[in-house]
Amino acid sequence: MTPAVRVLAFDIFGTTVDWYTGVARQAADVFGHLGVQLDAGTFTSEWRAKYLPSMARVRRHERDWAYLDTLHRESLDELLLEHGVDDSVDEASRQRLVDAWHRLPAWDDSVAGLRRLREHHVLAALSNGGFALMTNLVKAADLPFDCILSAELAHAYKPDARVYRTAAGLLDVRPDEVLMVAAHGWDLEGAAAAGLRTAFVERPREKGPDRQADRAADVKADLHATDFLDLAGKLGV
Amino acid sequence: MTPAVRVLAFDIFGTTVDWYTGVARQAADVFGHLGVQLDAGTFTSEWRAKYLPSMARVRRHERDWAYLDTLHRESLDELLLEHGVDDSVDEASRQRLVDAWHRLPAWDDSVAGLRRLREHHVLAALSNGGFALMTNLVKAADLPFDCILSAELAHAYKPDARVYRTAAGLLDVRPDEVLMVAAHGWDLEGAAAAGLRTAFVERPREKGPDRQADRAADVKADLHATDFLDLAGKLGV
Numbered sequence: 001m002t003p004a005v006r007v008l009a010f011d012i013f014g015t016t017v018d019w020y021t022g023v024a025r026q027a028a029d030v031f032g033h034l035g036v037q038l039d040a041g042t043f044t045s046e047w048r049a050k051y052l053p054s055m056a057r058v059r060r061h062e063r064d065w066a067y068l069d070t071l072h073r074e075s076l077d078e079l080l081l082e083h084g085v086d087d088s089v090d091e092a093s094r095q096r097l098v099d100a101w102h103r104l105p106a107w108d109d110s111v112a113g114l115r116r117l118r119e120h121h122v123l124a125a126l127s128n129g130g131f132a133l134m135t136n137l138v139k140a141a142d143l144p145f146d147c148i149l150s151a152e153l154a155h156a157y158k159p160d161a162r163v164y165r166t167a168a169g170l171l172d173v174r175p176d177e178v179l180m181v182a183a184h185g186w187d188l189e190g191a192a193a194a195g196l197r198t199a200f201v202e203r204p205r206e207k208g209p210d211r212q213a214d215r216a217a218d219v220k221a222d223l224h225a226t227d228f229l230d231l232a233g234k235l236g237v
Numbered sequence: 238m239t240p241a242v243r244v245l246a247f248d249i250f251g252t253t254v255d256w257y258t259g260v261a262r263q264a265a266d267v268f269g270h271l272g273v274q275l276d277a278g279t280f281t282s283e284w285r286a287k288y289l290p291s292m293a294r295v296r297r298h299e300r301d302w303a304y305l306d307t308l309h310r311e312s313l314d315e316l317l318l319e320h321g322v323d324d325s326v327d328e329a330s331r332q333r334l335v336d337a338w339h340r341l342p343a344w345d346d347s348v349a350g351l352r353r354l355r356e357h358h359v360l361a362a363l364s365n366g367g368f369a370l371m372t373n374l375v376k377a378a379d380l381p382f383d384c385i386l387s388a389e390l391a392h393a394y395k396p397d398a399r400v401y402r403t404a405a406g407l408l409d410v411r412p413d414e415v416l417m418v419a420a421h422g423w424d425l426e427g428a429a430a431a432g433l434r435t436a437f438v439e440r441p442r443e444k445g446p447d448r449q450a451d452r453a454a455d456v457k458a459d460l461h462a463t464d465f466l467d468l469a470g471k472l473g474v
Binding site: 122130131132133135136138139146147148152153170171172173 | 359367368369370372373375376383384385389390407408409410
């Protein structure tokens with residue numbers, strides 16, 4: 001790969017942390033406490049399924065830019081109505097559910113892989129999560145990033161090119177000196193369109209036991225890796 | 238102090254790292270290499286003396302917002318002219334001098350103090366240095382911040398209130414939940430005017446052996462500390 005990659009930008013939800021397990025566990029707690037009969041795993045999948053459409057409305061300028069927390073809350077309210085449990089989930093519980101996305105477990109290889117990569121590159125978290133959400137999540141999971149970047153800084157959402165270009169601009173590098181690392185084809189397509197390099201990391205358990213995560217064979221990227229340690233090896237560090 | 242402080246925002250140049258020693262050492266290298274007869278310590282003090290006036294022109298809207306690197310470069314060019322050595326310092330050497338501000342040694346207590354404080358608070362670097370400069374400097378000095386913030390994100394310079402309020406906003410806290418930590422009265426005055434709490438850390442060697450740094454007795458702040466470990470003690474952590 002030439003020119004040299006100077007910055008590695010990591011997607012977070014699904015790529016660096018396990019949102020499915022983390023949110024499902026916290027949702028099971030909340031529902032158990034309230035006596036609400038909802039399967040936490042199914043609920044988590046359905047909630048996440050509303051994520052891309054909710055951001056797409058921002059990208060298509062059908063609404064103003066809004067925090068991911070706001071989008072999560074709106075889709076949570078919708079989902080609770082759809083399941084007929086709107087009356088059973090109080091305000092504090094809804095807040096706890098939205099906050100579940102602020103505290104998620106890292107994949108087993110994430111910390112060790114990032115630590116190895118950080119000796120050779122600048123590592124940035126580049127997520128659609130807001131700056132505060134991302135700072136709290138990275139701190140709680142003890143992820144060794146050099147800086148937090150967020151779609152919030154561009155007031156846009158990935159895969160909008162402005163998110164990737166704002167990240168490169170803030171780090172004072174050219175887009176093709178940034179390698180975007182993600183477990184999602186749509187994110188890497190957006191990054192490539194903005195002029196970044198791309199690395200796909202396969203996270204087969206990302207969507208839980210019953211849904212198919214993006215597969216290496218289906219995703220076009222400059223590099224493919226099985227986890228962050230494999231990525232370090234493929235980058236020769 | 239009530240309400241509770243959630244975020245500690247640290248000034249960097251002088252407060253967390255020793256710009257005088259770091260820049261003077263690198264300038265001595267560059268001048269020695271070129272055979273330029275300039276005292277590196279005096280030169281460094283003179284260069285820094287142009288820092289506040291150059292930013293004040295941005296704050297007064299006499300010019301558009303510009304990177305700190307750009308301001309450093311302009312004041313460097315002026316200074317070399319003033320000393321009659323304009324012809325002796327080539328482009329690459331000027332670039333090396335501007336880059337000296339990207340790589341500065343931490344004060345002896347900085348890493349240990351930050352590590353202790355980080356267990357209890359979100360720690361942000363909040364500098365007039367640009368986002369890329371700050372990311373590189375924090376990485377090189379191995380300073381354990383949770384996130385990098387920069388005046389660049391507000392397109393303004395401290396002590397402009399927008400810098401402090403943008404920082405609080407990005408971290409989703411109220412201004413009075415942020416404690417600004419600095420070795421400079423002017424920075425803390427700006428922070429207080431924007432609604433932040435303030436902690437003065439005395440750095441008597443900040444301006445080198447011949448110039449007087451800001452003194453605790455002259456600076457109004459909610460807290461006064463002798464270094465970051467003393468600050469941790471005063472915050473009860």
